[in-house]
Amino acid sequence: xxxxxxxxxxxxxxxxxxxxxxxxxxxxxxxxxxxxxxxxxxxxxxxxxxxxxxxxxxxxxxxxxxxxxxxxxxxxxxxxxxxxxxxxxxxxxxxxxxxxxxxxxxxxxxxxxxxxxxxxxxxxxxxxxxxxxxxxxxxxxxxxxxxxxxxxxxxxxxxxxxxxxxxxxxxxxxxxxxxxxxxxxxxxxxxxxxxxxxxxxxxxxxxxxxxxxxxxxxxxxxxxxxxxxxxxxxxxxxxxxxxxxxxxxxxxxxxxxxxxxxxxxxxxxxxxxxxxxxxxxxxxxxxxxxxxxxxxxxxxxxxxxxxxxxxxxxxxxxxxxxxxxxxxxxxxxxxxxxxxxxxxxxxxxxxxxxxxxxxxxxxxxxxxxxxxxxxxxxxxxxxxxxxxxxxxxxxxxxxxxxxxxxxxxxxxxxxxxxxxxxxxxxxxxxxxxxxxxxxxxxxxxxxxxxxxxxxxxxxxxxxxxxxxxxxxxxxxxxxxxxxx
Numbered sequence: 001x002x003x004x005x006x007x008x009x010x011x012x013x014x015x016x017x018x019x020x021x022x023x024x025x026x027x028x029x030x031x032x033x034x035x036x037x038x039x040x041x042x043x044x045x046x047x048x049x050x051x052x053x054x055x056x057x058x059x060x061x062x063x064x065x066x067x068x069x070x071x072x073x074x075x076x077x078x079x080x081x082x083x084x085x086x087x088x089x090x091x092x093x094x095x096x097x098x099x100x101x102x103x104x105x106x107x108x109x110x111x112x113x114x115x116x117x118x119x120x121x122x123x124x125x126x127x128x129x130x131x132x133x134x135x136x137x138x139x140x141x142x143x144x145x146x147x148x149x150x151x152x153x154x155x156x157x158x159x160x161x162x163x164x165x166x167x168x169x170x171x172x173x174x175x176x177x178x179x180x181x182x183x184x185x186x187x188x189x190x191x192x193x194x195x196x197x198x199x200x201x202x203x204x205x206x207x208x209x210x211x212x213x214x215x216x217x218x219x220x221x222x223x224x225x226x227x228x229x230x231x232x233x234x235x236x237x238x239x240x241x242x243x244x245x246x247x248x249x250x251x252x253x254x255x256x257x258x259x260x261x262x263x264x265x266x267x268x269x270x271x272x273x274x275x276x277x278x279x280x281x282x283x284x285x286x287x288x289x290x291x292x293x294x295x296x297x298x299x300x301x302x303x304x305x306x307x308x309x310x311x312x313x314x315x316x317x318x319x320x321x322x323x324x325x326x327x328x329x330x331x332x333x334x335x336x337x338x339x340x341x342x343x344x345x346x347x348x349x350x351x352x353x354x355x356x357x358x359x360x361x362x363x364x365x366x367x368x369x370x371x372x373x374x375x376x377x378x379x380x381x382x383x384x385x386x387x388x389x390x391x392x393x394x395x396x397x398x399x400x401x402x403x404x405x406x407x408x409x410x411x412x413x414x415x416x417x418x419x420x421x422x423x424x425x426x427x428x429x430x431x432x433x434x435x436x437x438x439x440x441x442x443x444x445x446x447x448x449x450x451x452x453x454x455x456x457x458x459x460x461x462x463x464x465x466x467x468x469x470x471x472x473x474x475x476x477x478x479x480x481x482x483x484x
Contacts, residue, residue, distance in 0.1 A: 022221040101473055139272065203451050249338075260421070361395075384427065
């Protein structure tokens with residue numbers, strides 16, 4: 001247990017608590033840090049600080065009232081199990097999917113840890129069925145068509161938790177952590193990390209300052225783990241700048257959520273469940289990819305701090321729609337002197353929100369090609385009926401950058417060669433779809449940053465993208481902390 005002074009750089013000694021490990025964020029990486037420690041037999045005291053609600057209180061009022069009421073914080077993006085797990089719950093079972101963590105720890109370790117984490121999910125009740133396996137000849141044919149269109153197909157086995165089943169699984173995990181003695185502080189916001197410099201030695205992290213029910217207090221700890229997810233990426237970026245945590249701006253993903261009838265995607269849905277296609281379309285050659293495919297799914301809205309509304313998608317195990325939705329994301333890499341990719345994406349998102357009067361914008365692909373906006377009466381008579389009922393028909397091209405929009409259009413035309421009907425006139429494009437994980441924290445394979453006792457995990461660290469890899473990073477962190 002820590003014995004540090006409770007007065008660090010002006011921190012008051014009043015209302016100070018002590019623990020062995022404090023974890024900021026109860027998303028997948030934070031949860032699996034605690035699970036990894038417990039599974040290794042650790043007896044350390046663990047505190048998890050979470051801005052949102054416990055899983056049993058996470059429900060979106062929109063299901064009852066029919067429109068977003070602006071919960072602060074958003075119940076879809078914040079709370080126990082984080083954003084990606086609550087909105088859909090797909091576990092990608094290949095190291096080739098989910099970010100750049102294999103570059104840091106090695107592909108073999110990444111894959112073997114995926115298998116360990118997958119068993120943990122199974123132990124808590126995940127469906128044993130795996131999507132996207134058992135049809136090698138069909139997969140070869142889809143890959144052949146993709147290659148002809150200049151695209152790369154990544155066929156990844158998927159374990160689909162489903163939105164409603166994910167809540168049950170994470171409810172069991174939450175109960176397990178409580179029963180094991182992990183302290184869960186919900187509706188508690190982390191304001192800052194507590195730093196201390198010792199006699200010309202580099203800075204050391206001593207814990208965090210938090211606020212709960214309007215009261216600020218400090219949690220001092222031997223180890224501090226920041227695992228704030230996509231929602232906390234911009235907060236972590238500010239923290240890095242403030243305390244000299246070494247980091248570098250990475251790519252930012254800006255795009256759209258595409259929706260079409262299930263009939264168009266039927267073959268791919270049946271064979272792969274989630275196809276991941278990657279291309280570098282002319283004229284700019286930016287990387288463009290599909291992401292988060294939801295057969296029979298629903299388009300949804302997420303709200304971030306500052307009133308930013310972004311589009312996402314999810315699918316249930318039992319409740320199905322007539323449509324399939326997926327994201328198309330265009331990656332942009334910036335060079336000096338620019339170093340604010342997250343702020344750049346946020347400004348684009350707010351501009352789209354402005355055109356939609358605070359709502360998500362939706363436009364038909366054919367109208368984009370014709371250079372006109374989409375009108376509501378045109379949506380009402382289309383084959384593809386929006387599953388996000390309060391999306392506003394309009395013109396997303398008035399807000400998305402020319403480079404991004406051109407890349408998306410040309411990518412969709414290429415996908416249409418592999419999947420006929422994908423780029424039909426009535427295909428719907430929702431905006432903005434933004435992924436905030438562009439702040440890449442510098443660390444070694446043990447997840448040590450340049451600040452002693454401080455570790456940054458998951459999507460906010462810039463190393464992972466999605467549920468499984470964030471869980472893997474947390475599991476490895478937990479095993480390491482337990483072994484010390």
